Amino acid sequence: MPARDDIDTVLVLGSGPIVIGQACEFDYSGAQACKVLRREGYRVVLVNSNPATIMTDPAFADATYVEPLTVDMVTKVIAREAQRAGEGERQRAGGRGAAGEGERQRAGGRGSGGRMALLPTLGGQTGLNVAMDLAHAGVLERYGVEQLGAGLDSISVAEDRRQFADAMAEIGLAVARSGEARDLATARELAAQMGFPVLVRSSFTLGGAGSGVADDPATLDRLVTEGLAASPIGQVQIDESLLGWKEYELEVMRDHADNCVVVCTIENLDPMGVHTGDSITVAPAMTLSDVEFQQLRNASFAVMRRIGVETGGSNVQFAVDPTSGSIRVVEMNPRVSRSSALASKATGFPIAKIAALLAVGYRLDEIPNDITGATLAAFEPSIDYVVTKIPRFNFEKFPGVDGHLTTRMHSVGEVMAIGRTFTESLGKALRSLEDGTVGLTGAVDRRDGAALEAALRTPTATRLHDVDAALSRGWTTDRVAELTGYDPWFCDQLAQIVELRRALRACETLDNVDPWLLRRAKRAGFGDAMIAGLFGVDEASVRRRRRALGITPVFKTVDTCAAEFAATTPYHYSTYEDTTEVIHSDRPRIMILGSGPNRIGQGIEFDYCCVHAVQALSDAGYETIMVNCNPETVSTDYDTADRLYFEPLTVEDVLAVHDAEVAAGADDIGVMVQFGGQTPLKLAHALEAEGVRILGTAPEAIDRAEDRGRFGDLLSALAIRQPDGDVAATHDEAIAVAARIGFPVLLRPSYVLGGRAMAIVYDTDQLRDWLQANAAEGAVLVDRFLESAVELDVDAVYDGHELFVGGITEHIEEAGVHSGDSACVLPPFTLGRAQVSLLRDQTAMIADALHTRGLINIQFALRDEVTLVLEANPRASRTTPFVSKATGVPLAKLAARVMAGATLADLRDEGLAPPLDMAQAPPLPYTAVKEAVLPFNRFPGVDTRLGPEMRSTGEVMGIDERFGVAFAKSQAGTGAMVLPEKGTVFVSIANRDKRALIFPVKRLADLGFEILATEGTAATLRRSGVAAQVVAKHSEGVADGRSTIVDRIEAGDVDLVFNTPRGGIGPRADGYEIRTAAVRHGVPCITTLSGILAAIQGIEALRDGAVGVRSLQQFHADAVRGFDSAPVGRRS
């Protein structure tokens, strides 16, 4: 049966902000689905609060609602769309076109009944939860919205542990013994029955929040308490431990005719006990015989049928006892997932896209396989290579958190690598991580045997290197396997790496290495940098030696079928074998380097920029080449660039791609390094030195902007101010600089992104402490910190003659909070036209002085009417997607074209750039607020106060005609900071902020909020006529046993916390206790003065009445009217 025509609109729910456990893989999935559904002629309505996603680009849906993913807001979207359909119906009946509200109606649209269907299986756990809530609330029924993919019942059975266990028992499959508890006593009883260790999981939470392994009663108590708090239904699951069992995941698809296929089988290197998102995983399964694999395959279909997922993809996880082959079903996700994104990239089988087509009525045997073009989606991919995924962690940003891996996910990103063997893919994956790892180097290890044994027993982010250490000492693979729970086969593979490394070392010099041995090492995944390290030479020497010996990689193709059929999609990976498969091209080609693994400070925003660059260049007739190693992204969809190379972003690997492409074409190739964040920038010089042509702003100019001294000279020459400061090479110098410019000072190691180790210190002691802790980092930048200055970001494109300002965003938090963690507003709300013009002029001057061709982002501080430049980045910035999403102007696309040689005038002629830029046009008739989303709920005990080191994982956008509403939406979108409309507010503020906050707090009291305050704050408030109830500080309670604010938060008495910390890096003080208690209990906690003021505006707006929803397409239509109007300056 072809696609259904009894529905004409499909509502797609995104997954909201990037959080740990739910990252940009859902942008990849959602973007695929939206694209294919539109191609099928459906009207696609999308709700997603995340502006950094590709899927929320207006071109991906007919109506894109960047609104919080809450039942309330999605209901409003459904109501609005239903109303629109009704109007369309009447209009059609009246014989007129149905173009509603400026949204484009496509020719050949489906159906006319206006029936809407909801596709909830693409937006991760968030999308699924919202869909369930909508169904429970009767919204879907009220508006006649059909739920596609997985029904309410299926989702409930899959999600509810007990129902799931019963369902599995019905089909003869075993699950781990388990029980659920709504209180501690029951949990203890269950654990006693099963015996320790037991697993604790919080019900209905994503990525395993509130979960862990309990080895003893104390740990059990802690985990259960956290788990009960994290669960939206106040329930935890206690499970039999399957520690040490092997873990497998099957990605399964089913169509409405009950045809089922397994797309991919993934084996976890880490055994059960580590969240699959935190495990090193390998595809296909390496250590399963066919007999065992077919058991899992049959079981996975049985599970999908029993759960009742009628169409779409599911992920089924199994535990297998390595000593007996016994199987337990661990869980099933009736939706696309992180693993399905990985499986799609690993096989070339686009699960989300196929799932969307199945949902609207197609069968697997009616859908073509894009890769071969000749076969169908009804098959099981066969892969003739090995894929390894390694998670990327950011534990260093959360001091005090132990780095043990558990069933609760902590990784913030991942890399994937493809090789023809496990060792090759592992080696490539390790050097893709971009955390300094060049491979398994057998670094000197002085631990005693007991310490190493303990390390092998404990899953951590570095356990693979511990295994390397043990094998290097000559420990047997069996012993290592026993201690780690890794399958002995994997341990032997790792031992082969150790042996090869030893054989290389034994040659003593690079020139002594037999060509055969060098080739074998390259085939085993040894990077040039790793080999260089063995001989104490530089990487370039290894490259020269290799090339002299003719040891260069070839490129093979990911084709879903192990070469059985010809592939038409150039999706390549490198390996050291005989022949290459890169095909010749005569078109001009541009290579775009991606951003590598997601991490805090460099996330989806840069992938968005890369994808936009690809799109713009493709549209302009270039053949685009993408190089990246992050399987979660849209950029690594084979559908994005003309040619995709899934490769590590290292000099070695990028050069190899470049060489292969040069060999396959007549023309020189241009490379763009400015879109993928620091990752490609770090390679720029080495690539240039090898003769690679870098397009756009020269790497040298980017350096100049990053070099404090040289950039300072540039600004001086332009007579533009920057905060006093200097570069200090030594501790003494740093202290001297601080003394000269005065405290507080902002400290940062040079060359950082995401504010790694940045701090503000208020006196010499704090400065000394910081230097002590960060001594190894090299040169230090010491800058005068501007207290209570307003921070602004200008994002612009410069073509060498002309500047186009894409947007000016004003930070809500004052300078000192990392720009990535700060909420920001567009258009700027405190700036006058004169200041906007001044910022534009200064941006143009700096852009010109840096010889910018393409994007430039400049951060300004504004204090007492003086603008100071904090930094300039002549490259894509984290705010680029937000600005583009808010204004409708695709900045990264403009930049890519400019870098390829077009002028802004050309782009205006093409209609890609509007006539006026954002600093020339009248202010937008609406406001967009970007809010950061912080992962504190994953790191219990970590202080939540914001500072100069970035810690957010994602962002949301709120957009509305009124600032207050936009801000309230942005808070609601975070899921953690939802502003209350009534209730109790706790206020504890630093003395310097008290004056500024009296009237805002009074306003809340007037609105009927009950005010709680610590004694000092309460006294201040009382003097101004605000009745505040006094509550004891945590420290006071500890002293005399009174009920404290922490108790009140834990009792659920507090709905909102205002807490501005005192300056300095204080000890764990009262503020810390308050903030962590708030995070534990999901109470919004605002820690800056300006944030509090914005929140109060938001609360007022919420209480003011209905908060409406409106699509981006409509907002942008309003914006366009502004761009087309006369320049502000010339108005008479």
Added chain:
Amino acid sequence: MRIERPAPALLVLEDGETFVGDAFGAVGTTTGEVVFNTSLTGYQEVLTDPSYHRQVVAMTTPHQGNYGTTEDDEEASSVQVAGFVVRAASRMHSSWRATGGLGATLAAAGVVGISEVDTRRLTRHIRSAGAMRAGISSEIDDVDALLEIVRAAPGMVGADLAREVTTAMVYDVAVPEPRFHVVAYDFGIKRNILRLLVDAGCAVRVVPATTPAEDVLTWEPDGVFCSNGPGDPAVVSYGIDAIAALLDAQVPVFGICLGHQLLGHAVGASTYKLPFGHRGTNQPVRDVERDTVEISTHNHGFAVDGTSLANADRFGAVMASHVNLNDGVNEGIVCHDVPAFSVQYHPEAAPGPHDGRHLFTRFAQLMARCAKGRAHAGA
């Protein structure tokens, strides 16, 4: 520590395409038709499948030998392939099921292999140039010398190989309370077929490929099964004649693989050689009648010509029951006027998906229906 360079080996195709790798398995020289198999798992079942007799099998999945070998996974009593080509041979294995290692198993069986081969290059070559003769040697390091040996080796067209792999004598596979008595023609039968027949309640008498139909009919079986096997079906005239005689006698017949091709010939259809065949465990087959897709195991270089079915009327009407979704190749037939059906693919799997297992039930149902018919006729 030094690593000794492993002994080299050569793989040469009859068109001169040459691959250099490491010696693996037995040391020596071997020739056969080189084919590729895309199964992700199940190397031991492949190696011991008699249908691969006289073929040099290249696995597209790089790592082979990871989980070792066990008697439980043998499809026949010894390794059947003529040679084995892999990218990465595991030097150790890990599985609670394993009793031995792959390299040792090959060496013990005297089967020559080669590892560290760019098997993807080989597969792409076979895909474009077709399956052809090839030789592996870990003794001869001269390409031309090996090429000469390869070109002197016999080809697959016209090769009657079932004779070489069939059982020498009749044997019985008993079940406690059989529902059916089945005679199985062994053209190279896989053990899992026997297991599944037994599971379907059949007591099976396995007979040599050349057993005349008259002998079979004297046992009055409830049905006859025609097994898989190697070689060119067109020259297995003894098998084709026997099936025709059984159809004449209205005995229910179920064929798999070579058995399917022989049934095709018996009813008047023709067969042809595919350019490079289907070998793997991920082949989609449409069941025309049920309108569903099964993912199935394939191992065939020849096929029944689907276009010849319309005129195949020696036993009444016959129709295509299964079609390969990838390339439209016929994968099954069903007779309307005699109780016979067959499939080109392997419902017994081993290795591969179990999607087609219901065909054994279907055979049982067919036998039950015919038995009932005979009872009625007799009454």
